[in-house]
Amino acid sequence: MFKVIENQLLAPHLHRLVIEAPRIASARQAGQFVIVRSGDGGERIPLTIGDANRSRGSITLFIQAIGAGTRKIAETEPGSYIQDIAGPWGQPTHLEKWGRVACVGGGVGTAVLFPLVRALHEAGNQVTSVIGGRSRDFIILEEELARFSAKVVVATEDGSYGRQGFVTLELAEMLEDPLRCPDAVFAVGPVPMMKAVCEQTRPAGIPTIVSLNPIMIDGTGMCGGCRVQIGGQAKFACVDGPEFDGHLVDFASLIDRLSMYKDHECRLVS
Amino acid sequence: MNNSLSAKQRMAIPRAEMPTIDPKVRCGNFDEVNLGLSMVQAVKEARRCLQCKGRDCVAGCPVQVSIPEFLNALAAGDLPRAAQILLNDSALPAICGRVCPQETQCEALCVRAKKGEAVAVGHLERFVADWAMAHPEQVGMEKAKFSSSKKVAIIGCGPAGLTAAGELARWGPEVTIFEALHETGGVLRYGIPEFRLPKAIIDAEVARLKELGVIIECNVIIGRTLSLEQLREQFDAVFIGNGAGLPVMLNMAGENLKGVYSANEYLTRVNLMGAGRDPSSPTPIIRGRQVAVIGAGNTAMDCVRTARRLGAERAMIVYRRSEAEMPARQEEIEHAKEEGIELVTLTQPLSIRGNEQNWVAGLHCQVMTLGDADESGRRRPTPVAGETFELAADVVINALGTRPNPLLTATQPDLLLDEWGNICADENCVTSLPGVFAGGDIVRGGATVILAMGDGKKAAKAIDRYLWGLDQPSAMASR
Ligand SMILES: Cc1cc2nc3c(=O)[nH]c(=O)nc-3n(C[C@H](O)[C@H](O)[C@H](O)COP(=O)(O)OP(=O)(O)OC[C@H]3O[C@@H](n4cnc5c(N)ncnc54)[C@H](O)[C@@H]3O)c2cc1C
Ligand SMILES: Cc1cc2nc3c(=O)[nH]c(=O)nc-3n(C[C@H](O)[C@H](O)[C@H](O)COP(=O)(O)OP(=O)(O)OC[C@H]3O[C@@H](n4cnc5c(N)ncnc54)[C@H](O)[C@@H]3O)c2cc1C
Ligand code: SF4
Ligand code: SF4
Ligand code: FES
Numbered sequence: 001m002f003k004v005i006e007n008q009l010l011a012p013h014l015h016r017l018v019i020e021a022p023r024i025a026s027a028r029q030a031g032q033f034v035i036v037r038s039g040d041g042g043e044r045i046p047l048t049i050g051d052a053n054r055s056r057g058s059i060t061l062f063i064q065a066i067g068a069g070t071r072k073i074a075e076t077e078p079g080s081y082i083q084d085i086a087g088p089w090g091q092p093t094h095l096e097k098w099g100r101v102a103c104v105g106g107g108v109g110t111a112v113l114f115p116l117v118r119a120l121h122e123a124g125n126q127v128t129s130v131i132g133g134r135s136r137d138f139i140i141l142e143e144e145l146a147r148f149s150a151k152v153v154v155a156t157e158d159g160s161y162g163r164q165g166f167v168t169l170e171l172a173e174m175l176e177d178p179l180r181c182p183d184a185v186f187a188v189g190p191v192p193m194m195k196a197v198c199e200q201t202r203p204a205g206i207p208t209i210v211s212l213n214p215i216m217i218d219g220t221g222m223c224g225g226c227r228v229q230i231g232g233q234a235k236f237a238c239v240d241g242p243e244f245d246g247h248l249v250d251f252a253s254l255i256d257r258l259s260m261y262k263d264h265e266c267r268l269v270s
Numbered sequence: 271m272n273n274s275l276s277a278k279q280r281m282a283i284p285r286a287e288m289p290t291i292d293p294k295v296r297c298g299n300f301d302e303v304n305l306g307l308s309m310v311q312a313v314k315e316a317r318r319c320l321q322c323k324g325r326d327c328v329a330g331c332p333v334q335v336s337i338p339e340f341l342n343a344l345a346a347g348d349l350p351r352a353a354q355i356l357l358n359d360s361a362l363p364a365i366c367g368r369v370c371p372q373e374t375q376c377e378a379l380c381v382r383a384k385k386g387e388a389v390a391v392g393h394l395e396r397f398v399a400d401w402a403m404a405h406p407e408q409v410g411m412e413k414a415k416f417s418s419s420k421k422v423a424i425i426g427c428g429p430a431g432l433t434a435a436g437e438l439a440r441w442g443p444e445v446t447i448f449e450a451l452h453e454t455g456g457v458l459r460y461g462i463p464e465f466r467l468p469k470a471i472i473d474a475e476v477a478r479l480k481e482l483g484v485i486i487e488c489n490v491i492i493g494r495t496l497s498l499e500q501l502r503e504q505f506d507a508v509f510i511g512n513g514a515g516l517p518v519m520l521n522m523a524g525e526n527l528k529g530v531y532s533a534n535e536y537l538t539r540v541n542l543m544g545a546g547r548d549p550s551s552p553t554p555i556i557r558g559r560q561v562a563v564i565g566a567g568n569t570a571m572d573c574v575r576t577a578r579r580l581g582a583e584r585a586m587i588v589y590r591r592s593e594a595e596m597p598a599r600q601e602e603i604e605h606a607k608e609e610g611i612e613l614v615t616l617t618q619p620l621s622i623r624g625n626e627q628n629w630v631a632g633l634h635c636q637v638m639t640l641g642d643a644d645e646s647g648r649r650r651p652t653p654v655a656g657e658t659f660e661l662a663a664d665v666v667i668n669a670l671g672t673r674p675n676p677l678l679t680a681t682q683p684d685l686l687l688d689e690w691g692n693i694c695a696d697e698n699c700v701t702s703l704p705g706v707f708a709g710g711d712i713v714r715g716g717a718t719v720i721l722a723m724g725d726g727k728k729a730a731k732a733i734d735r736y737l738w739g740l741d742q743p744s745a746m747a748s749r
Binding site for chain 1: 488489494497526529534538539543544548553556677
């Protein structure tokens with residue numbers, strides 16, 4: 001049982017949970033995730049470890065409540081318990097001193113991005129964070145990112161905050177400007193966004209890392225359900241990833257496999 | 271009851287038949303297919319045993335269960351004694367009686383099998399074990415003594431880990447099992463379906479271990495949450511029983527189409543997460559109308575019979591050899607056939623075809639024929655030139671087998687592994703690391719429940735000796 005210490009609503013349906021999990025807090029590294037199950041009969045939901053406090057023995061999760069599983073977890077009140085949290089899963093972020101790094105986040109991807117920004121900053125990189133969302137309400141973690149970024153650029157689709165448009169717009173300008181052109185790009189968000197970013201950086205061959213979110217069950221490499229195609233090879237995102245070289249990712253296959261259960265109700269034989 | 275029968279009288283008794291649920295009924299549910307022998311049937315069957323001096327059957331059992339002895343007690347109607355003998359030799363007889371491949375082990379060597387049918391050792395083992403579980407007060411299980419301050423860590427809560435924990439806990443050290451998943455049991459829970467092995471049996475065993483004082487910590491992955499090094503510092507000895515949980519991929523075109531599952535994923539969704547089985551489960555599963563399972567081992571049979579229960583109109587085993595070579599247990603093949611499972615033999619899938627929406631549409635298959643025997647003694651399948659065909663399917667399940675999962679072993683470079691990535695351990699489960707023991711599938715590759723239990727038992731003995739300084743820290747360290 002894992003005690004929830006804080007639960008804060010950051011944006012519509014986006015919760016920040018601080019949870020007591022001392023072993024995971026001391027073992028985790030940036031880029032890793034946990035698998036959470038709210039209680040008996042619950043799904044196993046993969047969630048990035050947004051942050052951790054070793055001395056307090058706590059981890060921070062950013063949860064976008066989009067379905068039954070995430071909603072149940074996000075509803076847990078401070079002082080109550082979550083039944084199962086296992087991890088840390090996945091490979092830690094490959095950290096290097098690249099120089100100028102652009103970290104591009106869309107929607108809840110911004111939360112997954114946060115630990116990377118922090119780790120990249122601590123590894124001596126100059127980070128520009130470019131974050132986007134539908135409207136002002138969906139922009140999250142701006143202040144937190146500012147602590148570890150040389151600059152934070154906000155883009156909203158409706159123009160209600162920051163510049164209007166997609167995050168790719170800002171990135172395009174950075175790529176054209178020799179003084180701002182990044183040496184490496186990290187992109188986390190909806191698959192179409194990550195795909196677009198990879199296409200932007202491909203011509204110049206700028207190293208681009210993406211964090212993939214296929215459907216998972218165990219997280220131990222036991223089932224193969226989370227397989228993704230990287231450079232023509234099958235990789236298990238839960239143990240080999242979730243971060244991969246974006247230029248090698250078969251995004252079409254990822255999008256396709258993510259849709260497997262979208263209409264599964266209608267495929268059930270009655 | 272009278273147990274003094276002549277050999278002739280014993281020979282005259284026909285082998286008991288296991289009552290089962292009607293195949294038509296059971297295709298619609300996950301209830302255990304075998305209903306169990308009645309007391310009258312069981313005693314009569316036990317009297318078929320000739321009480322041979324040679325004890326051939328015992329030699330066929332990987333853990334040398336005292337078969338004639340427990341059968342003798344059963345034949346005399348003395349169930350408490352039968353149970354005591356059985357439990358003394360086997361940690362989980364209720365499980366082995368159900369899932370051991372008896373026809374190639376104890377029953378294969380039974381002298382009665384030479385002229386007719388073997389004594390139904392498995393069915394009787396199950397009968398006695400079930401009785402013992404229902405009457406714990408008459409069996410008199412030992413309680414833990416906790417006489418020692420030693421601590422042992424066990425990695426993995428499958429049959430190997432559970433057995434090692436049970437043995438050790440009775441002798442004194444404090445035992446903690448660390449399990450990566452949120453549930454106990456390993457393959458017994460997430461792999462083998464309810465219709466072959468009711469989960470209540472695992473629950474009962476886990477409850478018994480907890481009563482003995484064993485601590486079970488789920489959601490702890492050794493190599494991730496805690497390192498093996500941390501365990502070696504905090505415990506006096508470590509047993510690794512983390513199984514062989516890594517699917518062998520098909521590596522054929524179409525593997526990433528929607529509707530293609532590995533057996534592990536398919537069975538985990540249904541067994542561990544309740545998909546398609548428990549209406550309240552939030553975990554989805556694609557229920558195919560025509561399901562093709564590639565492979566013919568126990569895992570393949572479990573998948574195809576599960577698919578049938580999830581509503582498949584055609585549930586097929588696709589296998590490149592013939593029925594005679596199928597590695598699955600005889601009983602599983604028989605039950606599958608009764609349930610209307612089709613065996614598509616001498617067929618090698620070449621690729622998986624999809625439709626425009628990237629859903630599975632079928633298998634492109636090569637017709638095979640059997641040639642000469644290969645190293646394994648089985649006849650080698652060879653393609654029949656030019657003969658291919660299409661097999662329609664909307665779900666394809668890969669049941670080709672599993673390999674050792676490197677999650678833990680990769681974190682410990684000085685732990686000696688063989689060329690396949692299995693941990694090297696000697697006959698006492700001693701590894702190359704002092705104080706670290708290993709057994710079950712992580713040492714043997716995908717093997718059997720009884721072999722995993724046998725290892726758990728041997729490891730417990732070796733650990734006990736190690737804790738008291740009776741053995742070398744590591745017999746393998748010098749290799
Ligand atoms: C490594 C990894 C890290 C993640 N980190 C975070 C995180 O930090 N915060 C966060 O909010 N979410 C994160 N996710 C996504 C999160 O796991 C899914 O949103 C969640 O599983 C959906 O479950 P649900 O029961 O709430 O919704 P469901 O009812 O199962 O699904 C709702 C919708 O989401 C789609 N969906 C299902 N699973 C996924 C998935 N894995 N990815 C994307 N869409 C999915 C479904 O097709 C459906 O349309 C991460 C995923 C992975 C694989
Ligand atoms: C579908 C199926 C059907 C089968 N049918 C039969 C049958 O009929 N008869 C038979 O005899 N055998 C059968 N087998 C084989 C048998 O189940 C295995 O040989 C046996 O379970 C091996 O036991 P084990 O304890 O070594 O490992 P497992 O049962 O695999 O248990 C290992 C446990 O360790 C956990 N673990 C893994 N890594 C870690 C880690 N790093 N930290 C903590 N925990 C970890 C796993 O989650 C798992 O719970 C079948 C196997 C399958 C898959
Ligand atoms: S444990 Fe298995 S092999 Fe041994 S006697 Fe029992 S059923 Fe036979
Ligand atoms: S070999 Fe068969 S008949 Fe002989 S003791 Fe064993 S079970 Fe009985
Ligand atoms: S989630 Fe099962 S292998 Fe990755």
